[in-house]
Amino acid sequence: MSLAAEAFVSQIAAAEPWPENATLYQPLREDQILLSDCASSLAVQAYLRMLGLPVRVHCRANAEYMSPSGKVPFIHVGNQVVSELGTIVQFTRAKGHSLSDSLDDVQRAEMKAYMELVNNMLLTAEMYIQWCDENTAAEITRPRYSSPYSWPLNHILAYQKQWEVRRKMNAIGWAGKSLEQVYEDVSQCCQALSQRLGTQPFFFNKQPTELDALVFGHLFTILTTRLTSDELMEKVKSYSNLLSFCRRIEQTYFESQDRDSQSGALDFSKGPSLM
Amino acid sequence: MAAPSELFCWKGSWGLPSVDTDSLIVLAYARFAGTPLKVHKISNPWRSPTGSLPALKTKEDGSFSQPSKIIIQLRKQKYNADYDLSAKEGADTLAFISLLEEKLMPALIYALWIDPKNYAEVTRHWHAENICFPLNFFLPSRMQAQQLDRVRLMRGNSTLEAGEEAEKELYSDALECMNLLSQRLGSNRFFFGDSPSSLDAYVFGYLAPLLKIRLPSSKLQQHLTALENLTTFCSNILSLYFPDENQERIGHPASNVQEGSNFDREPYKRRKQLLSVLVAVAAMLGYAFLTGIVAIEHVKEEGLTGNTTSTDLNDEEE
């Protein structure tokens, strides 16, 4: 979002309270959504639940194209459309809701840095495994990504997206990595997160912050998604404090509030549909 | 240990050991860890063993290119500047490096390569002067295209163009990042305790070019100079670990360097102008003679001295 648009949005946003009919859009849950998109969506949902702001989840096949920045998820609040967790955090802050106000400067710097760590390493690793590993791409990613479209558009779109992601990997220097190295990076990232979390309930002691939402979104999705190999899941499972962290957040924010399968992180174990 | 490895990196200018961020990172880390390295400062990426700079060439294990891979290799050789860090500090290192790469790197690339004024006056000029002929004609523009592509892919915006909007977006992220770094550094000398680590190398690599390279238009530079602890941090590292670069420049204060470079440009400019005019005139004359528009006739003047040659300019075509 450009700076001017942000300022404009903040002004408008500050004026109105959070409406009842706020909606979050993501790709189709059963057939289309991919690991990375699901993680990002879950992170936003967790964040909004932590703030206590109600949001409904709508699944649309063209959610990626509807989004103003091309990334999912995005929320439609009032008559504004905001996408990606970073911008959504700013948006909610402008409306007066925030989780990280009580942090001091050093802690805030660390929080932002760790959020970038998740984006830089975990998210990129997820994208790599989905699109650059030929096995996963052929068996899971391409069929899922192209499922709403008819022939030959489905192949064109899937290959186009794959080419784009590979170019990005090239530009940031991940193209030369092997799958093993990527798993190593994931392990390192999880180790860093685990170190930072230590034995605390949340990353910054008693209160959850957007960092907790982001980490939960990614780790929970990795733990409950079946890919062609279980190695990714195993890497995360080896850190027990991260496991209990995910369980704790799931229990606090997802099970206790509503039980319907619409927004439930409960039946997230996709099992056969991703295999 | 075995014979020292060789490091190929970009040349330095403006008081920096190298003008390229990645090279600076590797050089700084090597100095922090006390690695004996044979450093080759070159300005032709094609001469490096991997085709890009920086590159580490080891005797047994081959060559490596990106800073992260080079640092891992150096650690394998037991030159580890992060030895004293606690696990949490190690985690923080990873996090802050990610912050730098996501928020500061695009803005830095924009300021050096994409901003039109900076690119034309500083970056392209430096590369054109320092890369050898004939690569200096096309390599800078190719590098610029690659860097623009890279920023576009990193930000996920394939229509990003040099302009106010892109500048604002990238710079706001970068300014925030610098503020966060400043807050994290506080009043410490280095990020973790009293001895520098790899995070210090990374921060130095990104901030030092902003500090030292004089860019005509840069809000980033202004903001950085306002953050005193970061400027002290960079100058500290330069004076402690790269004292020889500073000494070279001590005798040449900034204004002299400016004039010097202007003066250097001048005779070349004149020479180039003269040369191009001569070439043009020669081409025209050559064409005229070859097509017969102009012909030299021998006219024997009777009654006068023996062989007088006079040039007759005919305007007719033969």
Added chain:
Amino acid sequence: MGTVHARSLDPLPMHGPELGVQADDLDVGETEYEPQQEVLENRDVVVQHVHIDGLGRTKEDFLTYEIADVFRAKNLIDVMKKSHDARQRMLRLGLFRQVEVVIDTSHGEDALPNGLDVTFEVKELRRLTGSYNTMVGNNEGSMVLGLKLPNVFGRAEKVTFQFSYGTKETSYGLSFFKPQAGNFDRSFSINLYKVTGQFPWSSLRETDRGFSTEYSFPIWKTNHTLKWEGVWRELGCLARTASFAVRQESGHSLKSSLSHAMVIDTRNSPILPKKGALLKINQELAGYTGGDARFLKEDFEIQLNQRLFWDSVLSASLWGGLLLPFGDKPTSIADRFYLGGPTSVRGFSMYSIGPQSEGDYLGGEVYWAGGLHLYTPLPFRPGRGGFGDLFRTHFFLNAGNLCNLNYGEGPRAHLSRLAECIRWSYGAGIVLRLGNIARLELNYCIPMGVQSGDRICDGVQFGAGIRFL
């Protein structure tokens, strides 16, 4: 280079006409063109040979059909008329830059006393012609490069390629056209294209990449075209402030459709006709040959012109259309109809009538529009006989309606919906005719029946285009 082809009186291949020799007793006329008042008309002649000089890559058998008629001429005037017709037909093929006819008496051993030789001297078009234009408009400049290859394989096949490179969008089109030998009205063409368009009235950007094949043929007085088209459509928002309804339409879709169009055109000119009528009916069925979009689309256009006293023309036109979706998917904004603007219901802004959301017009599934025009020459007729003839004043009355139907209700309910909330306007203006293709209008309009949500252009409105209500 010229190949001389001699045609004799032997029967021609395929549909060659049957020929008979006319043997009459005539004087041998050496000089047919002499202005003697001798009844040349009555003189019976026989066309013995028809030559075509100057052929390069054109295949002779293809031209046979055009010149076949010349052999049937019975007398001199007939020969001249028929060879003129043949010349027109050969020029229409688009193969030749120039065709000249030379009629001469027969020479040679088998020359009859009243025999004639007709020679067509042709100059073929160059194998490849290119064109380069720059266009400026709508905040965008573009460079258009065109390549044309007429007569690629020798039988009037034409390949054209057009490439437009603009500051914002690029588009291209490649098409191959082949008429049937002997019957130029039947033709077959294949097109491949990529077109981008920006529609500010809907805040929509559309990129179409498509492939189509079509076949046209005449039946009696009507012209029919059958077409199959496959289009990959990409829709996007033009601005961040696009309404959510338009944002919901963003994305990719594939349309594969069969369509049929019928045209009967008896007007004397497509622009500002003085008499005649036009009927166009178009139907399109999408979805049964693949693709995501499924619908049936019908639309028609009727125009009647009648010349009145004093060189003025009364013209009435009626347009209408219906889009019927199949299945439960809603229709796409790119398929719906739009109404309003200087080329349809004047007095309203471009395509700014009908259902809208936050200022973006979404189009409708059914519409009708009618217009009644009176064209008169300019008052006091300045520049008569020259420039002034290109202008006309016109008085108009336009009306129309655009809405979405609830297909569950019966036709009576549909008709009543179309009849309520009619937008209409009236006014006067000047029309300028551009060649035979386009016209410019400058009108003063008074819109009426404006519904909430419509955007009007009260007062002076300028319009340029090809197809006007």
